[in-house]
Amino acid sequence: MALKPHTQYSKKVYLETLQKVAKNPEEYLEDESLGAIANALVEEAKEPIAMREKHLDFKIYGEEHIEQGAMHQMYTAMKLPVADSGALMPDAHQGYGLPIGGVLATKNSVIPYGVGVDIGCRMCLSIYDMPKERLQTDKEVLKKMLSNNTRFGSASFQRSMDHEIFERDEFRELEVVKNLKDRAWRQIGSSGGGNHFVEFGVVRITEEENEFNLPPGSYMGLLSHSGSRGLGANIARHYTNLAMATTKLPQEARHLAWLDMDTDAGKEYWAAMNLAGDYASACHHQIHERMAIGLHTTPLTRVENHHNFAWKEKNVQGEEVIVHRKGATPAGEGVLGIIPGSMTAPGYIVRGRGIAHSINSASHGAGRVMSRTQAKKTLDETGVSRHLKDHGVEVLGSGLDEAPMAYKDINTVMNSQRELVEILGSFTPKIVRMCGDKRFKEVD
Template sequence: MAQQLRGNDLRQLGFPEGRAIGLALAQLQRKHLKKLSHTEQLGLLQTLLNNPNEYLTDLDWSHTAAALLPPPSRHIALAERKSYAVFGPEYIEQGAIHQMETAMKLPVTVAGALMPDAHHGYGLPIGGVLATDNAVIPYAVGVDIGCRMALSVYALPPKHLEQRLQEMRKILLDNTKFGNRDVFRYGQKLDHAVLERDEFLSIPFLRNKQETAAAQIGTSGGGNHFVEFGVVDITDPQNELGVPVGQYLGLLSHSGSRGLGASVANHYTKLAKDVCQLPAEAQHLAWLSLDTEAGQEYWAAMNLAGDYASACHHQIHQRIAKALGERPLAKVENHHNFAWKERLADGRNVVVHRKGATPAGAGVLGIIPGSMTAPGFIVRGRGEAASLASASHGAGRAMSRTRAKQELGEAEVRQYLTDAGVSLIGGGVDEAPQAYKDIFAVMRSQQQLVDVLGTFTPRIVRMEGAST
């Protein structure tokens, strides 16, 4: 084991007084770095000191490198607020409006829009859409990167759910896993090509994330994530699904990129805050330029997390299709909590962040869920320029989780579900239907954004929590 370096050793190398010395000494206490010899440690620190920019995305040294860079002469000033469209303003809380107003003052902001399901979040409000100039904002993408909806439509009648209720509940129990404590009954772990992606090796931060990603593949997170059986009602005879008008058995899932996406979001947000120092009210909107190595790394990691989230859904639907002994007639999948490179109607190339907002480009299909007792909607985007070709990603919360727990009782929620004919496995009062906005009002607020092809009404819902 190397002789422990001290602050004076780093000062002799040329380290400036301040945070960098403490951060560097703390890093050297990590197990794999303590194995280096005294000379090797000094050599590593000298290289870091000489070229801090090259270490800004290094797993071990990113924060030390940021501390070595010259501090900005002042905070990046906010600009005059740009105008933006708001859909369903009467349903949006003031906190979300305030967050959107701040986002529209960023110097990199080009355009924005707020969806009718919007509510307060970190950085950009949930339901916020923000277009920027060659910059990506990790917290405007969100923590659960690539969170998505996936729907399978089966050639089985809705009465299948009533006639085989216990069998269908067991299929959900046996073939889904939520959170970190739930376990599969029969160890149904599947492999997937996404786990072999080069990004796990080429991006330093991701090198120790592959094992966790492999352990969580094909599972769902907690909170508002679910897998549910329900009734699909196709109402548009011109639908692109190729499914005739009528009612069918459907499977709908909602989940994201699990621990992989959360770790990517948090790591690159901290890095963005180090290099992009904004006023306090805007600090969660720190960005990374796509001209930088850090920006390119985040972009690659974000896309990997999005593909991983999609793989999780595909495995869930694959297992359940096998258990049903059926192949789906059609599938629809869309995601939010992501950033896309797009071109605005005026020809400008931008990065569009959709945090809790559904892509709704012309002809793009998606699902906008309601609640456990309210239908979701299968939609076709209309490509509305004012909304940056976006729509809501659900009904949106009317109550915070804390307020729902304070105001709603378990017996009350169970009776509400029983009256609606919904069978719930797991879940909690914080996800009660009463905690959500009226999905019909939300849909009325965005008639110019999407066309409705049909609905999905939940009947058996599986969420994180107890098995009964």
């Protein structure tokens, strides 16, 4: 018995009909008014896809410094039937689905939550032909430049800069992306909240043989960290929900649901993901362009890399796999990248060594040692301010959740991955701009 719209029925008839649907939902799949309920019941009744009984072996770097929650998430990921290989980086900590710092190669499938919500989150470093002393002599000018030429969180520029990214076919052909174009236009050139930043600092080139053709020494640099803003977040949300609806997994693995690369949904996500990654890159380039205008110069060189993304690569058998790096830096042989530290600790310019056991990857930063909640509860503004002052760092807008003490020791992390990357140089922050206008207390 179908329930026709706008027809009055007694409560008893409704209940009797719903009981019939619950008992035999297959008979109501095409029903005009009950089809949605019937389909949901059929999906709910499906048995979850079987996981491997034992997880595949994978390499762990810096295991003694990694929390058990992240380890457990990686064990679960390596039980997926589509898993090919994996690795856990020394900055790893617990996330959703794949842990932050997790690298997972899969066969013919892409996991939206294996990429992460902030698709294409990346680092970008510009190195200028300017002495590091300008960070002191021109400090007030540089602070003003950061305040005037960056936007974080929900803030955006009154006048957006145009970019060729908006001519891409995906904005016309993908329904999900089409509806996000206006928002992407408003947010281009801005940065997200949380741990995203734009900062001036000291670049030290230590290797005589480097891809930049720069002599060893100290330079002024600009480092930015951000992703694909609302565009990437909405793409991630839509396709994660779609993957979870179509790939039913046991409860503990539900966020690792995948999309088959041969399906329309898988192809759509791949196109949307790559668009979001290119958009993230465009945001960084506009940030650096605005700064270059203010500095009246162009950079000597630029280094950049994604660390929330998926790539088509070859495994050790020469087969194509989808490599998810959720909070991990590509470190194939000769590949350049930046691994940041904290507000008071240097980040490193690196060259990948191409180590197969790491799935050609390295850490994406120092990694958190305190959750945001824990940092807010246990740290105090006066102590953090004194620490920043002792290191000669000035912060424009931040909170206790991003204090240096909330992060692991970057040198410990780098020592755990010496076999994965060569260090070509470093970047030490001096003037840091982050989300919000809150400043730590002044310390005498």
